[in-house]
Amino acid sequence: MKYLREVVTLRLDRDACVGCGRCLEVCPRGVFALDAGKARIVDRDACMECGACARNCPVSALFVRNGVGCAVGILNAKLGRTSSCCGAEQACCCGGPGETAKPSPETVDGTAPTVL
Amino acid sequence: MSVGSCDCRPCDAVCACGWSDGCVETAAGRVTRAKTRWSWRDRLGSWAVCWGVGRMRYPVPPGLYAVGKPGPDAPLLVTANYKLSFDHVRRALSGHDAWVLVLDTQGVNVWCAAGKGTFGTAELIARFEASGVSKVVGHRTLVLPQLGAPGVAAHEVSRRTGFKVVYGPVYAKDLPAFLEAGLHAAPEMRRVGFTLRERLAVTPIELVHRFIPALTLLALFVASSGLGRHGYRLEAGLCAWIAWAVVCNTLAGIALTPALLPWLPGRAFALKGAVTGAALGVAFACLWPFGRLAGVSVGLLSVAACSFLGLMFTGCTPYTSASGVRSEMSWALPVQGAFALVGLLGWLAALLV
Missing domain, CATH: 3.40.50.11600 (Rossmann fold)
Structure with a gap:
């Protein structure tokens, strides 16, 4: 099953890529392949912008504006019910402790996570 | 417990x-x-x-x-x-x-x-x-x-x-x-899959979530159905058909669309939902026993409701992107709103005119 064509924000900087293959390991949608010692995007439209590849790329060769493909969450955010739990510009739809607005946990080196 | x-x-x-x-x-x-x-x-x-x-x-x-x-x-x-x-x-x-x-x-x-x-x-x-x-x-x-x-x-x-x-x-x-x-x-x-079993795994919780909104809609439509040129009067037969329409739409939106997801045309969930809604809508338009205008209006409302529920299902899937959902929402919500508005006007016109 594929979602809409040509909408995702995934970008790969092939020049920066060191070919470690981590993105192939973490992507649950088979978006990447290794080609001549570097990663290549072979199925862009399969990407669901979960952000696993960008988060795990050791040389920051990948960029994706991550978020959850959830209309309820996006609608909630538009209605002003924001919380930081489901990515940028989104509120949560799923209830539970994550729903209460809480700052995202910071990464270990003290900087805010890039994709949350 | x-x-x-x-x-x-x-x-x-x-x-x-x-x-x-x-x-x-x-x-x-x-x-x-x-x-x-x-x-x-x-x-x-x-x-x-x-x-x-x-x-x-x-x-x-x-x-x-x-x-x-x-x-x-x-x-x-x-x-x-x-x-x-x-x-x-x-x-x-x-x-x-x-x-x-x-x-x-x-x-x-x-x-x-x-x-x-x-x-x-x-x-x-x-x-x-x-x-x-x-x-x-x-x-x-x-x-x-x-x-x-x-x-x-x-x-x-x-x-x-x-x-x-x-x-x-x-x-x-x-x-x-x-x-x-x-x-x-x-x-x-x-790889994450999305088998029939997985698609229907969220149906029970969706049912729990949609129960109160569905009940509210049911109450509003039942209440409005008593309106008429000659005063306010509720008819049991009409109320039963309204209840039937709300139940069918809810189940179509949270179970039928997810179950048929791979085979429904298009990639946008609003479109997939609209197709389910259209099938249901045609059935209601043909079978509604209280006038053609009312039947067609219920049909249009079904398209809007099932399309909206289809869009809401994006959050339950493991393959939709936030960018895609935003793009889909930008055209789908206005279209759904238009269908709902025309359907509502038709519904009221059938009662009052």
Whole structure:
């Protein structure tokens, strides 16, 4: 099953890529392949912008504006019910402790996570 | 009902957890051993969770657990403290010896917690250090669930802990094959699927969520149906057909569209939902016994309702992107609104004109 064509924000900087293959390991949608010692995007439209590849790329060769493909969450955010739990510009739809607005946990080196 | 809820710290002397199976002595102190078989309480709990009962009163105390009789060479796996995540992991590990490090994700499953950042680099490193697990195992490899990857920077974890990070399979059921292959996941273990069973797994909780809105709509339409040129009068037959329409639309939106998802035309969920709604709408337009205008209006409202519910289903799928949903919403919501408005005007006109 594929979602809409040509909408995702995934970008790969092939020049920066060191070919470690981590993105192939973490992507649950088979978006990447290794080609001549570097990663290549072979199925862009399969990407669901979960952000696993960008988060795990050791040389920051990948960029994706991550978020959850959830209309309820996006609608909630538009209605002003924001919380930081489901990515940028989104509120949560799923209830539970994550729903209460809480700052995202910071990464270990003290900087805010890039994709949350 | 507190299904399997457990507040005791790992390895308390009088641990009331049904899944606790005694203690293991380690270099980092006593560690609770988890059973690999589900009790009836675990089963009841997993069923209750699907219906939204006690979903969030369900955390497992974070920390290190043993499965089987693990030695220093046993693999070290990481999971979330959502009871059902932990249950699936320990059941999958039946017959294996392993260490399981449970992170505090506030009772949320791995994938959602990774998106929220609670299943994240900081919590992993903190829990890793607090548990003293590096003294317990002889090797230097951490196995993380693949769906935890959106929250964890593996290279950062390695830099801070000195442990190599290997991402395990997406599904806990593939853990035995992964372990037996020497921590190697076959490509198909790295993919999220969306089988019929998985598509319908969220139907019960959707039913719980949509119940009150559906009931409200039903009440409003029943109340409006009494309007007429010659005063206010409710008719049982009309009320029954309205109830039938609301039930059919709700079920079509939360069960039929998800079930038929791969075969419905288009890629946009609003379109897939609209197709289901159109089929239902044509049926209502033809069969509605209280006038053609009212029937066609109910049909248009069905298209709007099922299309909207289709759009709402995007959050339950493992393959929609936020960019895609935003793009879809930008045209779908106005179109759905237009269908709903015309349908409502037609409905009122049929009653009053």
